[in-house]
Each structure stands twice: as C-alpha cells, then as structure tokens.
Amino acid sequence: DAQRVALLEGWSAIIDSRGRDYWARLPCQRMIGAAVSLLHPGLLHPGAGLPGGLVARLQAQVLRHYALIPSFWQAVDRVLPVATLPLAVAAARADFLALMGGLADAGPVPPADVAQRARVARLLAPFDRLGCVDVARFRRDLLGPLQTDAGALKGQAFTSADRPGATAQQAGEEAALRWLAHPSAEVEEVTGGAAEGGAALTRAAARAIAAAWHAVPHDDAAPRLTALAGDALALAKGGEPGAQALQALADAAGDLAGKKHHFVGATVLLRLATVFLHRGLPATARRLMQAAVALRGSVAPQDSADLFAEPGPALALGAVARAPGGADLLAAAGATPPALPATPKATPPAQGRDPAGYLFDALVCVYTCRANLDTRVQVLRQTWLRDLAALGVDFLVFVGGGDGRREGDIVHLDAPDDYEGLPQKTLAMVRWVRDNTDHDHLMKIDDDCFLDAETLFLSLSPLRHDYWGRRLFRGPGQTSRDWHMAKARTPRGRMELDKSPEPATYADGGSGYLLSRRAMARLCEVAQTGQARALIDRSFMEDKLVGDLLALGGIGMTHADHRVALMRRGRAGGPAVSQWENGFLPFRGGGISLAHLDGTERMAELWASRQGVAASPSEPGPPLLRPQKVWPSYQPLKLGYASNALDLLSSPERLARACAAPVAVVACLRNESFMLPHFLDHYRALGVEAFLIADNGSDDATLDILAEAPDVALFSVDTDYGASQYGVAWQQALLANFRTGRWSLVADADELLVAGPDWQAGGLPALLDGAAFVQADAARVFMLDMYPEGRLSEATFQGAGPFAQAGCCDALPFLTTSGTLGPYTNAPAFASALRHRLIPGSRAELFMAQKYALLRYQPWMRLSAGLHFMAEGRPAPRDLIFAHFKYNAAFRAKAVEEVARRQHFNDAEEYRKYLALAAEGRESVFDPALSVQWRDCETVQAILQGGRL
Numbered sequence: 012d013a014q015r016v017a018l019l020e021g022w023s024a025i026i027d028s029r030g031r032d033y034w035a036r037l038p039c040q041r042m043i044g045a046a047v048s049l050l051h052p053g054l055l056h057p058g059a060g061l062p063g064g065l066v067a068r069l070q071a072q073v074l075r076h077y078a079l080i081p082s083f084w085q086a087v088d089r090v091l092p093v094a095t096l097p098l099a100v101a102a103a104r105a106d107f108l109a110l111m112g113g114l115a116d117a118g119p120v121p122p123a124d125v126a127q128r129a130r131v132a133r134l135l136a137p138f139d140r141l142g143c144v145d146v147a148r149f150r151r152d153l154l155g156p157l158q159t160d161a162g163a164l165k166g167q168a169f170t171s172a173d174r175p176g177a178t179a180q181q182a183g184e185e186a187a188l189r190w191l192a193h194p195s196a197e198v199e200e201v202t203g204g205a206a207e208g209g210a211a212l213t214r215a216a217a218r219a220i221a222a223a224w225h226a227v228p229h230d231d232a233a234p235r236l237t238a239l240a241g242d243a244l245a246l247a248k249g250g251e252p253g254a255q256a257l258q259a260l261a262d263a264a265g266d267l268a269g270k271k272h273h274f275v276g277a278t279v280l281l282r283l284a285t286v287f288l289h290r291g292l293p294a295t296a297r298r299l300m301q302a303a304v305a306l307r308g309s310v311a312p313q314d315s316a317d318l319f320a321e322p323g324p325a326l327a328l329g330a331v332a333r334a335p336g337g338a339d340l341l342a343a344a345g346a347t348p349p350a351l352p353a354t355p356k357a358t359p360p361a362q363g364r365d366p367a368g369y370l371f372d373a374l375v376c377v378y379t380c381r382a383n384l385d386t387r388v389q390v391l392r393q394t395w396l397r398d399l400a401a402l403g404v405d406f407l408v409f410v411g412g413g414d415g416r417r418e419g420d421i422v423h424l425d426a427p428d429d430y431e432g433l434p435q436k437t438l439a440m441v442r443w444v445r446d447n448t449d450h451d452h453l454m455k456i457d458d459d460c461f462l463d464a465e466t467l468f469l470s471l472s473p474l475r476h477d478y479w480g481r482r483l484f485r486g487p488g489q490t491s492r493d494w495h496m497a498k499a500r501t502p503r504g505r506m507e508l509d510k511s512p513e514p515a516t517y518a519d520g521g522s523g524y525l526l527s528r529r530a531m532a533r534l535c536e537v538a539q540t541g542q543a544r545a546l547i548d549r550s551f552m553e554d555k556l557v558g559d560l561l562a563l564g565g566i567g568m569t570h571a572d573h574r575v576a577l578m579r580r581g582r583a584g585g586p587a588v589s590q591w592e593n594g595f596l597p598f599r600g601g602g603i604s605l606a607h608l609d610g611t612e613r614m615a616e617l618w619a620s621r622q623g624v625a626a627s628p629s630e631p632g633p634p635l636l637r638p639q640k641v642w643p644s645y646q647p648l649k650l651g652y653a654s655n656a657l658d659l660l661s662s663p664e665r666l667a668r669a670c671a672a673p674v675a676v677v678a679c680l681r682n683e684s685f686m687l688p689h690f691l692d693h694y695r696a697l698g699v700e701a702f703l704i705a706d707n708g709s710d711d712a713t714l715d716i717l718a719e720a721p722d723v724a725l726f727s728v729d730t731d732y733g734a735s736q737y738g739v740a741w742q743q744a745l746l747a748n749f750r751t752g753r754w755s756l757v758a759d760a761d762e763l764l765v766a767g768p769d770w771q772a773g774g775l776p777a778l779l780d781g782a783a784f785v786q787a788d789a790a791r792v793f794m795l796d797m798y799p800e801g802r803l804s805e806a807t808f809q810g811a812g813p814f815a816q817a818g819c820c821d822a823l824p825f826l827t828t829s830g831t832l833g834p835y836t837n838a839p840a841f842a843s844a845l846r847h848r849l850i851p852g853s854r855a856e857l858f859m860a861q862k863y864a865l866l867r868y869q870p871w872m873r874l875s876a877g878l879h880f881m882a883e884g885r886p887a888p889r890d891l892i893f894a895h896f897k898y899n900a901a902f903r904a905k906a907v908e909e910v911a912r913r914q915h916f917n918d919a920e921e922y923r924k925y926l927a928l929a930a931e932g933r934e935s936v937f938d939p940a941l942s943v944q945w946r947d948c949e950t951v952q953a954i955l956q957g958g959r960l
Contacts, residue, residue, distance in 0.1 A: 023069060026076050036835075038873050046073045046076070051090075079149060103138075135150055147644075151748075152747045152868075183215060185647070187212050192636045192639055194666050220650065225650070226482075235266065236471045247283060247403065257298055260280070260302075273323055273476070274321050278324050281327035284299035289369055291335075296331075296340060304346055365400075371402060374448055374454070376455050377408045377458055378436075378440070379457075391458065391614070393615065408420055410428060411424050411432065424440055424443060431498075437520075441453065441526065454523060455523060455524055460521075461597065476525065477529050481524075490511065490513055492508040495509065510550075533561065542563065572602070575603065576592065595636045640657055641726075641745075643741070657741060658726060660706075661723065668701055669724040675702065675750060675754075676757075677758075682713055692812075694763075695722070703723075726741075736877070754866070791861055791886060791887075796845040797820055820943065821848065825841045828840045834875055840879070863881035909922045910923055
C-alpha cells in the first residue's frame with residue numbers, strides 16, 4: 012500500500028505540474044488510460060487501502076485535467092460501466108455530454124446574442140466549478156474575448172481564472188483587456204454607452220496591462236502614486252494651499268513612505284517644499300519639510316537610516332538646499348543633505364523657469380540631428396511637447412556638429428552629428444545638461460518617439476531612480492557587433508565592429524531612459540578615466556556605452572513600471588510594426604509611458620486620440636486599444652517580449668470578410684515574396700475567398716504584396732518563431748479567434764494544395780461539401796516535396812508557375828518511420844523520403860511529411876507543434892496533398908537566412924545540412940533512377956483517388 016500511495020502521489024504531482032501547459036502530453040492515450048484507471052471502483056473503494064484524502068484529490072485532479080477531453084470520456088465508457096462511476100465523475104460525464112450536444116460544430120457566439128451566450132455560459136459553468144484547466148480556452152473560443160453578458164463590467168463577472176492563483180477579479184481584468192484589444196470589439200455593446208461603465212472597463216484593462224507585461228516589475232501602489240503626484244502637481248500649480256490640503260497630502264505621502272516605494276512620500280514632500288521656496292512661500296515650505304522629516308517615525312526602524320540616502324529623497328534635499336532660503340530651512344528641520352554633485356546656480360523663475368517645474372525637476376532632451384529639425388522636431392512641437400508645460404517640465408532639442416551654444420530651445424553640441432558618433436554625442440549632451448542647468452533629472456528621448464508625459468511623470472518613477480529605462484541584457488555572444496554599419500558614413504563606422512564588453516545590462520536608448528544628476532555626474536566623471544576612454548573608442552552603441560560606464564561607476568539601472576511599445580520597419584518605407592516589445596500605444600490611464608514609432612507619421616493621430624479617454628464618469632468612454640491584437644486562446648495574456656500577440660495591420664472590414672468566409676486559408680510566413688504571388692493565385696483558383704496571414708518580421712516585399720491584396724486580413728507577430736511551437740501558436744490564435752466552427756486550410760507559402768485528379772475542378776468548397784467531409788472536422792495533408800529536373804537556380808517560377816518548373820518528386824515520396832508514433836494518438840508518422848535521401852543518416856523522426864492542416868477548428872482539438880499531429884478531431888476518411896515547393900531558385904538564400912536566424916527546429920538543423928550540401932556544389936536534387944513527374948507517382952495517384960496511407 013505504501014508503494015502504491017507513493018506512485019499515486021508521484022502521478023498526482025506530474026499532472027499538476029504539467030496540466031496547464033497546452034503542449035504537454037497529458038492528453039496522450041497512455042496518460043488518458045492512466046487517468047481512467049484511477050477511477051476504477053477497485054482502486055477507489057473505501058476498502059482499497061488508500062487514504063480518503065488522496066482518493067478525493069485524485070478524482071478532483073482527473074476531472075480538472077481531463078473533463079473537457081472527448082477521448083477521455085470515450086475511454087471511460089469503454090472501460091467502466093456508468094453505474095460504477097463515483098458520483099462526481101458521473102455528474103461530470105453528464106455535463107460533458109450536455110456540453111457537446113449543445114455545441115455540435117458551433118462557431119463563436121456574437122456579443123449581441125445574449126440568449127445563446129447565456130446558454131453557453133450555463134453549459135460551461137460546471138467545468139468552472141471543477142476548476143478545469145481547459146475551460147478558459149473553451150470560453151474564449153466559443154464566446155470570443157467578451158466572456159460575459161453584455162453590460163456586465165465588474166471583474167467578478169469575468170469568471171475565467173486561467174492562471175494558477177488568479178482571482179476572479181484578475182481574470183476579469185484580463186478579459187476586459189482582451190476585449191478592448193480585439194478587432195471585433197464594440198465598446199458600446201459592453202458599456203451601453205455609460206461613461207462610468209467605460210471608465211471601469213478602462214481601469215480593469217490598465218490593471219491587466221501591468222500584470223501582463225511579464226518582464227517589467229510592477230508596483231501595486233501605482234494608482235496611489237499617480238494620485239499623490241496629481242495632488243502635488245495641483246498644489247504646485249495653484250495658490251497658497253491651506254492647512255487641510257497640506258495635511259491630506261502628508262497623509263497620502265505617509266502611506267508611500269517605506270523603502271518598498273523608495274521613500275517616494277518623502278521625496279514628493281521635499282520637492283513640493285522646493286516649489287514653494289521658489290514661489291516665495293517659506294511658511295508653506297516649512298510645513299512640508301516638517302512633514303517629510305516626521306516620516307522617519309513611520310518608516311521601519313531598519314530602514315530609517317536610508318530615508319534620505321535613496322536617490323529620490325537625497326536629490327530632493329539637495330534641491331531644497333539650492334532654493335532661496337533652503338539652507339536655513341534644512342538647518343531648522345535638522346535635515347542634512349548627503350554629499351551631492353555640484354550644481355550650477357539655479358536659474359531664477361524670472362528667466363523662464365516655472366517654479367512648479369521643481370516638483371518633477373526634469374529636462375526632456377530630444378535627441379536628433381540637424382536634418383530632422385525642420386521635419387520630425389516640428390511634428391513633436393505640434394504634439395506631445397505641448398503637454399510638458401502643464402507638468403512644469405522643460406525640454407531642449409540636442410543636435411551635433413556645433414560648438415555647445417544654445418539657440419532658443421536648440422543646443423548645438425560640440426560632438427559628431429552622424430550615426431557612428433552617437434556615443435560621443437550622448438556624453439556631450441549629458442555634460443551640457445550637468446554644466447548648464449540645475450535640473451535633477453534628464454530624460455533622453457529620440458525624435459521618432461511619442462512620450463506620454465503625464466503617465467511618465469505622474470508615475471513618480473523619474474523621482475525614484477538614478478538610471479531608469481527599458482532593460483536590455485546582453486550575455487556572451489548576444490551583442491550585435493555590426494548594428495551601426497548600415498547607417499554609418501565614415502570608413503571607421505562602416506568597417507569597425509563594436510567591441511564593447513559582455514555581459515552587459517543597460518537601458519535601451521530607442522525607448523528613452525532617465526538619468527538623475529547623480530548618474531549624470533558619475534557618468535561624466537568615469538568617462539574621463541583611462542579605462543573608460545578605451546571603452547568609448549571601441550563602442551558604437553550610445554545606450555550600451557552609457558550603461559557600461561555607469562556600471563564602472565557603481566550605478567545600475569532599473570526598469571520598474573517602464574512600459575513602452577516598440578514599433579519598427581522591416582525596410583525603408585515599410586509599415587512600422589511591433590518588434591521586441593509588443594504592447595499598446597499610450598492611452599490615458601493605461602500606464603504606458605512611451606511609444607517608439609520609427610517615424611512621425613502617426614504622431615498627430617496618437618496625440619489627438621490620447622486626449623479623449625475616460626478618467627471620470629463625466630468623460631467619454633475608453634478608446635479601442637491600438638494596435639488591435641489577439642493572442643492564442645490557450646495561453647494567459649502576455650505583453651512585452653515573446654508574447655505571441657498578433658497585431659492587426661489591415662482594415663477591420665477585411666478581417667470581417669475573412670471571418671465570414673466559408674473557407675479561408677490561414678498562414679504564418681516571413682520573407683516569402685518569391686512564392687507569395689503563386690500562393691495567392693493558387694488558392695484563389697481553388698475558390699478560397701479569404702486569407703488570414705500573420706507575418707513574422709518580413710523585410711522584403713512580403714508586407715507590400717499582402718497589404719495590397721483585398722482578400723487578405725494581415726497581422727504581424729514579433730515573437731521568435733522558435734518560441735511559437737514553430738508557428739502553431741499563431742495559427743491557433745487565428746483559428747480560435749476568427750475561425751471556430753468553420754473550415755480553414757493552414758498552409759505555408761510554399762504549400763499548394765492538391766485535392767484530387769481534377770484538383771481545380773469545383774475547388775476547395777466543393778471538396779468540403781463532399782461525402783468524405785460530412786462527419787469530419789479535419790484532414791491529413793501529405794507534404795510532397797517537389798523539385799525541378801534541372802538546376803534549382805533555374806526554377807525561378809517566372810513565365811511558368813511552380814508545377815511547370817518544379818514538377819518532379821521521388822517515386823516513393825514518403826517513409827514510415829520505425830521509431831516514432833504521433834503524440835496524442837499513436838498514429839503512424841510519415842517522413843519525407845527526399846530529405847532523407849539528401850541527408851542520409853538523419854534520425855528517422857526528422858523531416859515529418861504530414862500535417863493536419865485542413866481543420867474545422869473546435870476548442871476541444873489538440874494541435875501539436877508543426878501541426879504534424881492532432882487529437883480530439885474527426886479526420887476525414889481520405890488524405891490530401893500539399894505540393895511542397897521548398898526547392899527552387901530562392902532555396903539557398905532561404906537556407907542562409909534561416910541558419911543565421913536559428914529559429915527552426917533544433918537550431919535550424921535541416922537548413923544547416925542543406926548548406927553543407929550546397930557548399931559541395933550540389934545544385935540539383937533530381938535523380939533519374941528515383942525521380943518521376945508528380946502526376947506519375949503511384950502514391951500520389953492513390954491519394955488523389957481518395958485513398959489513405
């Protein structure tokens with residue numbers, strides 16, 4: 012009994028540790044068989060010798076992980092009489108049968124169909140009570156991103172808790188964000204037009220954004236911090252405050268006085284005291300100083316010594332000391348500022364400095380070049396730079412190629428104005444700010460960025476840190492040493508590699524970073540050392556150099572609550588799409604402080620849209636978030652790096668047509684301009700009316716071709732291909748969000764479907780109306796490797812298409828691998844005979860030549876990486892063929908690119924082997940003894956006649 016208990020405890024631990032992983036093997040037949048055996052009356056009988064608690068736990072675990080898997084209940088019915096099932100299991104079985112009967116090939120339920128939504132919610136409710144790990148996916152696939160009845164806005168109404176430990180409110184916040192971000196979202200349907208409803212939805216989404224930005228630490232006191240900053244700014248901009256207002260501020264500051272929040276309460280009180288000293292109101296400043304000193308009593312004893320030593324309070328004390336009458340005020344309060352860098356004499360307010368500016372005491376430094384002064388900088392002046400005055404924040408524009416003089420708000424630095432001179436230019440800018448202003452904070456920002464100044468400064472993050480920005484880490488071998496070369500103008504810039512050190516942690520210059528006066532002084536001091544000068548000479552990346560020098564000076568960076576959206580162009584003139592840091596463009600209340608737009612075309616639009624957002628019941632409702640995006644329905648919501656988020660690039664109208672099409676092609680691709688015209692023409696000829704395509708960072712003409720196609724709903728995705736189960740995560744996202752219950756063909760750009768002897772007659776819709784697909788919701792498609800009879804370089808597909816120029820295949824095209832069975836189903840696995848011929852000695856399980864690519868997607872389906880296998884579907888009694896045109900004139904360049912990217916299976920193993928063959932001068936794969944015209948291949952003929960392998 013003890014051994015049996017130990018085994019069961021081990022099994023219990025395994026399924027709980029893996030159960031929430033969509034790609035885990037819990038749905039495999041052997042695991043399902045083990046789960047069913049745990050329900051056997053002989054095992055679970057009270058007299059079986061197992062602890063009662065273990066029995067109950069095992070039953071609950073089985074239902075939690077398997078109650079929404081059809082093959083589990085089929086196995087139960089094969090093995091166990093219904094009368095012998097435990098009551099909880101029998102009830103779950105009845106609930107599952109009711110669910111499947113009620114859904115039968117259902118598609119997503121429109122938000123307006125309140126009755127149907129309520130019915131689906133009732134069918135899913137028992138599985139919520141069981142805590143089923145798959146119920147969130149079912150709900151998203153069937154109800155869409157709006158997972159509650161229209162009009163229900165509170166977090167408790169969103170009941171899908173799909174994260175371990177997630178509360179109903181957290182799950183509701185995720186649902187709110189999915190809904191606002193979704194291309195089909197209609198906020199009016201949810202809020203009924205009520206302003207308070209819109210504001211509640213916005214607040215819920217903002218909390219979800221902070222939680223979903225998984226790589227950015229989040230301060231859960233963010234709303235209180237913003238409120239404190241707002242109250243302090245109102246006092247700084249208003250008249251002389253009364254005692255009641257000052258006490259209210261002091262109380263709010265006291266709640267944020269601890270080390271966890273970097274003593275920001277004391278910082279705000281000291282900063283506000285500085286404001287009133289500059290306004291000539293010493294009595295008010297004295298009361299604020301007394302309140303700040305009194306906070307020592309509310310700080311934990313072990314932290315009290317740090318109260319005025321942290322960056323925020325220390326710099327704030329220094330600002331008080333420099334203000335008129337500040338030294339006397341400090342002496343009276345018994346507060347001694349720590350040793351701080353020397354600061355130029357303060358600029359009197361009469362010369363233009365707004366006294367309220369001493370609250371945030373920041374200078375925004377727009378980093379640009381002479382060529383952009385009349386273009387990009389003018390756009391900034393007309394948009395977000397206008398917002399700084401309301402916060403009392405100053406700005407200057409910095410260019411190189413000058414002598415250090417200031418003309419109005421433009422500083423002409425004595426530094427290069429070219430790309431390879433950015434490190435020297437940045438150091439010159441920091442020195443200039445240190446020597447010519449008394450600002451305690453410098454915010455460096457590029458001229459193609461949008462700054463949500465209110466979000467940034469009211470977060471109080473600039474007051475709490477010495478060095479703050481978007482964190483980048485480069486381990487050994489991870490630094491791009493030639494990043495600068497394409498933009499360099501000088502021989503040195505075009506020929507020399509960056510030789511800066513690794514590992515390194517630094518703030519990304521493209522998304523802005525902040526330096527305190529302490530960091531500015533330390534940076535300038537370290538830059539004069541011999542070690543630093545050598546580092547400067549071999550560095551080309553200004554942001555990395557700043558981080559490297561500050562590290563030498565003992566100052567590290569932090570990135571708490573620094574959420575930015577990064578947009579990049581794959582090539583000049585192309586669209587700017589999310590890259591590296593997938594998020595949303597800033598909106599009021601969203602907590603996103605900056606967007607790198609890679610240009611200024613959208614600056615005015617973004618600035619205008621940011622003005623009308625809900626902050627109170629009297630204001631309008633929330634905007635739809637941009638970019639609109641969807642996620643795979645199996646995963647919790649993620650933002651930032653490797654989020655698997657798909658951003659919509661085309662119009663909602665195109666997407667609506669693609670959603671409604673009876674048959675659509677779903678594709679994920681990158682740099683496929685060679686094959687793409689043939690791909691689109693082929694499927695249009697087969698009667699396909701719509702394409703849903705996710706582009707993974709193309710930098711050729713692919714996006715242009717797709718953007719011009721009226722039948723393509725186009726998305727971009729910036730997650731690494733290797734982190735997406737080789738694209739299946741994105742395919743599942745498109746299927747689950749837009750094609751539930753409808754037929755879709757999932758095809759790569761080099762895969763052209765061949766469905767029968769007369770494979771274009773009637774097209775794909777006619778095929779799916781045939782008898783073979785009446786009871787089916789999937790079909791297996793074999794990938795037939797096609798190649799030319801001559802040299803690969805001659806297969807350009809110009810003049811004649813792929814079938815004419817590369818119409819050969821191996822006479823025996825598929826191998827049944829001896830050592831591999833498919834996951835989930837134990838189905839036989841077929842591999843490509845050609846690829847094993849080209850690369851002899853490869854492992855038998857390599858080069859899978861089958862996909863379950865024709866799907867009428869349903870939430871209970873389980874897809875494998877690469878779509879090579881599938882479970883919980885009903886395959887058609889016939890197979891189909893993809894004519895696979897990998898081998899063509901573009902193949903070698905493709906192989907070189909993919910080896911460099913290292914995103915394909917096993918570090919691009921297959922492409923590496925192909926390049927080894929190419930290095931031997933091999934340019935043809937045709938073999939007269941083994942190759943035939945594809946129509947003459949007996950295997951192909953058998954499949955096209957309706958057979959199965």
